[in-house]
Amino acid sequence: MQLRVFEPRYVDLVRECTRAERPFGVNLILEGAEAGVAATPAAVGTLATIRDFFSLRDGLLGILAEGGQRFRVRQTRVRNDGQLRADVTLWPIEPAQILPPEFSLLATILERLLDAYAKDNAVLYAAPQLDDAVWVGCRLAELLPLxxxxxQSLLELQDPLARLGALNMLLPRFQRDG
Structure with missing residues (x-):
């Protein structure tokens, strides 16, 4: 994911994560906003590791971060600078799983999405794993207009086949008539 770093607390977070070579957490905001007062995050998020830095057209810092292991928030606290910190429990990493044939249409849809999307984001999807049920499900949950x-509910599922089944149920919404 590409992020625009625009608040001093986030610049500090990027500096701290870079120096310590550690990830930061990314959670859906349930209440509040990205800027200003600390927001209320969803209980499940993912770790993100900074992979690159760049300057944006407006002069702000941009970062490229790679999502990693998911976690559940146990407790949160707000630092004096407004930065939200949390104690988390890491979820086990879902092992790769061969994509069952009944979900091959999802891999085809993902491949087309990547062809269209990856032109500007080749580094994000340089090594597609279209035969892995975990990778296909997570990328579709990320890229489809949901x-x-x-x-969030798709990314919270801990069974890759259940995630693919839920995505299959959503497919009619994306079909064109005629």
Missing amino acids: ARAER
Whole structure:
């Protein structure tokens, strides 16, 4: 994911994560906003590791971060600078799983999405794993135009086949008539 770093607390976070070579957490905001007072995050998020820095057209810092292991928030606190910190429990990493044939249409849809999307984001999807049920499900949940709550519920599923089944149920919404 590409992020625009625009608040001093986030610049500090980027500096701290870079120096310590550690990830930061990314959670859906349930209440509040990205800027200003600390927001209320969803209970499940993902770790993100900074992979690159760049300057944006407006002069602000941009970062390229790679999502990683998911976690559940146990407790949060707000630092004096407004930065939200949390104690988390890491979820086990879902092992790669061969994509069952009944979900091959999802891999085809993802491949087309990547062809269209990856032109400007080749570094994000340089090594597609279209035969892995985990990778296909997570990338579709990331790239399809879903409501935030739908995306969150898909990413909270811990069974890759259940995630693919839920995505299959959403497919009619994306079909064109005629």
